[in-house]
Amino acid sequence: MILLIRGGKPGDVLIKDGKIAKVGRVSGRADRTVDARGLLVVPGLIDMHVHLREPGREDKETVASGTAAAAAGGFAGVAAMANSGIPCDSAVGVVYLLAMAREAGRANVFPVGAVSKGLKGEELAELGRMVDAGAVAFSDDGNPVMNSELMRRALEYSRMLGKPILSHCEDAHLTRGAVMNEGRVSAELGLRGWPNAAEAAMAARDVYLAALTGGHVHIQHVSAAETVDVVRRAKRLGIRVTAEATPHHLTLTDECLRGYESRYKMFPPLRSRADVEAVVEGVADGTIDAIATDHAPHTMEEKEQELAACPSGVVGLETALGVVLSIKGISLERKIDALSAAPARILGLKSRGRLEPGAEGDVTLIDPRAAWTVDPSKFLSRGRSTPFEGMKLVGRAVRVIVGGRECS
Amino acid sequence: MALDALLSRCRAWKHRHLLGMKDLSKEDILRVLSVAEACDSLRDEHPLKGRRLFNFFVEPSTRTKTSFALAARRLGGEVIDFSPSASSLTKGESLKDTARTIESMGVTFTVIRHGASGAPHFLSRLVESSVINAGDGANEHPTQALLDLLTMKMRLGRVTGLKVALVGDIAHSRVARSNLWALKKLGNDVTLVGPPTLVPRDLDAAITSDLDRALPRQDVVMMLRLQLERMQSGLFPSAAEYVRFFGLTRERVAALKKGAIIMHPGPMNRGLEISAEAADHPRSVVLHQVANGVLVRMAVLLLLSQVAR
Numbered sequence: 001m002i003l004l005i006r007g008g009k010p011g012d013v014l015i016k017d018g019k020i021a022k023v024g025r026v027s028g029r030a031d032r033t034v035d036a037r038g039l040l041v042v043p044g045l046i047d048m049h050v051h052l053r054e055p056g057r058e059d060k061e062t063v064a065s066g067t068a069a070a071a072a073g074g075f076a077g078v079a080a081m082a083n084s085g086i087p088c089d090s091a092v093g094v095v096y097l098l099a100m101a102r103e104a105g106r107a108n109v110f111p112v113g114a115v116s117k118g119l120k121g122e123e124l125a126e127l128g129r130m131v132d133a134g135a136v137a138f139s140d141d142g143n144p145v146m147n148s149e150l151m152r153r154a155l156e157y158s159r160m161l162g163k164p165i166l167s168h169c170e171d172a173h174l175t176r177g178a179v180m181n182e183g184r185v186s187a188e189l190g191l192r193g194w195p196n197a198a199e200a201a202m203a204a205r206d207v208y209l210a211a212l213t214g215g216h217v218h219i220q221h222v223s224a225a226e227t228v229d230v231v232r233r234a235k236r237l238g239i240r241v242t243a244e245a246t247p248h249h250l251t252l253t254d255e256c257l258r259g260y261e262s263r264y265k266m267f268p269p270l271r272s273r274a275d276v277e278a279v280v281e282g283v284a285d286g287t288i289d290a291i292a293t294d295h296a297p298h299t300m301e302e303k304e305q306e307l308a309a310c311p312s313g314v315v316g317l318e319t320a321l322g323v324v325l326s327i328k329g330i331s332l333e334r335k336i337d338a339l340s341a342a343p344a345r346i347l348g349l350k351s352r353g354r355l356e357p358g359a360e361g362d363v364t365l366i367d368p369r370a371a372w373t374v375d376p377s378k379f380l381s382r383g384r385s386t387p388f389e390g391m392k393l394v395g396r397a398v399r400v401i402v403g404g405r406e407c408s
Numbered sequence: 409m410a411l412d413a414l415l416s417r418c419r420a421w422k423h424r425h426l427l428g429m430k431d432l433s434k435e436d437i438l439r440v441l442s443v444a445e446a447c448d449s450l451r452d453e454h455p456l457k458g459r460r461l462f463n464f465f466v467e468p469s470t471r472t473k474t475s476f477a478l479a480a481r482r483l484g485g486e487v488i489d490f491s492p493s494a495s496s497l498t499k500g501e502s503l504k505d506t507a508r509t510i511e512s513m514g515v516t517f518t519v520i521r522h523g524a525s526g527a528p529h530f531l532s533r534l535v536e537s538s539v540i541n542a543g544d545g546a547n548e549h550p551t552q553a554l555l556d557l558l559t560m561k562m563r564l565g566r567v568t569g570l571k572v573a574l575v576g577d578i579a580h581s582r583v584a585r586s587n588l589w590a591l592k593k594l595g596n597d598v599t600l601v602g603p604p605t606l607v608p609r610d611l612d613a614a615i616t617s618d619l620d621r622a623l624p625r626q627d628v629v630m631m632l633r634l635q636l637e638r639m640q641s642g643l644f645p646s647a648a649e650y651v652r653f654f655g656l657t658r659e660r661v662a663a664l665k666k667g668a669i670i671m672h673p674g675p676m677n678r679g680l681e682i683s684a685e686a687a688d689h690p691r692s693v694v695l696h697q698v699a700n701g702v703l704v705r706m707a708v709l710l711l712l713s714q715v716a717r
Contacts, residue, residue: 184610184611186608187608187609187610188430188585189525189526189547190544190545190582190585191526191546191547259529260525260526260529301502305502305503305504305530306503306522306527306530307524307530308523308524308525308526308545309524
C-alpha cells in the first residue's frame with residue numbers, strides 16, 4: 001500500500017507499507033493520493049495526557065470513543081493515564097488497553113502504567129512487567145505521589161527501564177476541599193482555593209529527587225508561574241526534567257469561575273493572568289517541552305451539579321489544536337514541536353514525531369485558516385464539558401493518517 | 409403607606425433573582441431599604457396572594473427560614489417547606505431534580521440555602537422561579553446584609569460614611585462577604601479584623617489583626633460567628649487564645665466610641681467571639697437585626713414579584 005500526500009507544506013510525503021518513505025518532491029505512482037494543497041503537513045500529533053476511562057468507567061469514555069475523538073482533533077496517538085475505572089497497575093491492564101486500541105483502529109494508544117499498586121501511593125507497581133507489555137511511562141496521575149520515599153524509589157527503579165515518571169504535582173494537604181485557584185477571585189467567590197505553592201513545592205521536590213536518583217521526571221500540566229521557574233532552573237542545572245502544559249492553562253484565567261460553572265472546574269485549576277503569561281513564555285522558550293490536553297471526560301450527570309460537588313476535569317482532544325494555533329507569543333514551529341516531536345521524545349517513541357524516511361507513517365493535515373465554533377454536541381468524545389464551548393477558533397485538523405491509514 | 413404607593417416604588421426593579429449583593433447597584437440597595445421601611449406599616453394587605461414560596465434549606469437554619477416564611481405570609485403568600493432529612497435529596501435525587509419537582513407544583517420564589525458556594529447560581533440557570541440566595545457556602549447571604557444595613561440606617565440614621573469593622577472568621581463567612589460588597593458600594597469604610605488564617609489577603613478592604621487598635625474608631629462593630637463546624641484544624645490554637653485577641657469582651661465594649669453599635673448575625677457563641685455582657689449591652693442591636701430581617705425579606709419578595717415569571 002502506497003499513500004501519497006501531495007501539495008502540502010513543507011512538501012509531498014510518501015508513505016509505503018505504513019512507514020514514511022520519502023519527503024519533499026515526490027513523483028510516481030501511488031495506490032491513493034491525498035490532496036494537501038493549502039494544508040500544513042506535520043508529524044502525527046501526540047497527546048501525552050489523556051484519560052480514556054476504560055476499563056471500568058465506560059460511561060465517561062471508552063478507548064473507541066476516546067481514540068475517535070483524538071483522531072477528530074488531529075491526534076495520531078494518545079498516552080492513556082492509568083487511573084481508569086480499574087487502574088492500569090499491572091501488565092494485564094496494559095495488554096487490555098492495547099487490545100482495545102487495536103480493535104478500535106483509530107489513534108494509537110501509548111499506555112501509561114501506575115507508579116503504585118492500585119494508585120494508592122504505598123507500594124511500587126510492577127513497572128518492569130508493564131514495560132514488557134508495552135507501557136511507555138508511569139504515573140499515578142489524578143493523585144499526587146505524596147510519599148517522597150516512594151517517588152524516590154520510582155525514579156530510581158524506572159531509570160533501569162529507561163522510562164519517565166510523569167508527576168501530577170499537588171501537595172494534597174494544601175488542596176483539601178479546594179474548588180479553584182487561590183487568589184483574589186476565590187476570596188471574592190467564597191470558594192476554597194488551590195494555591196500555586198501546592199504545585200510548585202511538589203515540582204521542586206520532584207526535580208531534586210530526579211537529581212538525587214538520575215531518574216527522568218516529567219512535570220504534568222504546569223499551571224503556576226512558580227512551577228515554570230522551578231523547571232527552568234532545574235534544566236539549567238542539568239537535571240533530567242521535562243514538562244507539559246494544557247491548552248486551557250495557556251489561555252484561560254480564574255476569572256472564568258465567576259459564574260460558578262462546572263465547565264471551568266479542573267485540577268490544577270485555571271490560574272491568574274500572570275500565570276498564563278508565564279506558562280506561555282515557558283512553552284515559547286522550551287522550558288515546557290510539550291502541550292498535552294489532560295482530556296478528562298465525565299458524564300453530564302456528574303458535571304451538572306453545584307461546583308463543590310462536581311468532579312474536576314474537562315475534555316480537550318477535539319479543541320486543543322484550534323486553541324493552540326490561536327495562542328499568540330509562541331511560534332508555529334514550537335507549537336507543532338510541542339504537540340508531536342516533544343511528546344515523542346519524552347515518551348521514548350523514537351520512530352514517531354518526525355516526518356523523515358523510516359519513521360512511522362503518522363501524519364496530521366492541518367488547515368490553518370479554517371474558522372469554526374466549538375460545539376460540544378458534535379464531539380465524538382463522550383465527555384461534553386469544555387471551557388471552550390462556543391468559542392470561535394481558527395485552524396483545525398482535516399485529516400489524520402496513522403501507520404499509513406486514514407483515520408479521520 | 410398605602411399598598412399602591414409602595415408597589416409603585418417597586419416597579420423600577422430589574423432583577424429576577426437575588427443571588428448576591430455583588431449583583432446589586434447602590435440604587436438597588438437603597439430601594440430595598442426604603443421599601444422595607446415602608447413594609448413596617450402594612451396591615452392586612454395581601455399583594456402576594458396565590459404566590460408560593462419554596463423554602464429550600466439544604467443546610468440547617470432557624471431564623472432565616474422562619475423569617476422568610478413570616479415575610480411571605482404577612483404579604484398573603486403561601487410557603488412550602490423543605491426538610492432535607494425527609495426529602496429525596498438523601499435518596500440521591502439531584503439538586504436540579506428536587507428543585508424542578510417542587511417547582512412544577514407552581515412556585516414563584518425558590519429560597520435556597522446550601523453548603524456549596526454558587527449553588528443558587530447553578531439553580532437559577534435551571535428553574536423558572538425567582539431564586540433567592542439565603543446563604544451559599546462562604547459566598548453570600550444577601551438578605552442578611554440588607555437587614556444589617558436597615559438596622560444601621562434605623563439606629564445611626566445613615567448607611568454611608570460609616571466606619572465598620574467586621575471581626576472574626578472572614579474566610580468562611582458569607583455574611584462578611586455580603587456586608588463587605590454592600591458597605592463598599594454605599595461608600596463606607598470597612599476594616600476586616602482577624603487572625604491571618606481567617607482573613608483572606610486578597611479582599612478589597614483594610615485588614616488588621618489588632619482589634620484593640622481598630623475598635624475605638626468604629627461606628628459599627630460586627631462580630632462574626634466563629635464557625636467551629638466548618639473549621640479545619642489548625643486555623644487558630646484554642647478558644648481561649650481566640651477570645652484573648654478577638655473576643656468582644658466587657659473591656660473592649662468599654663473602649664467603643666460614643667454611639668457605636670454592636671452587631672452579630674447569630675447564632676452567637678456567647679463567651680467565644682462575644683461576651684454575655686456585650687451581647688446584652690444597650691449598644692447591642694442583635695434583636696433589632698432579627699426583627700428587621702422580616703421587613704427586608706418582605707421588601708425583597710415584593711420587588712422580585714414585579715419581575716417574577
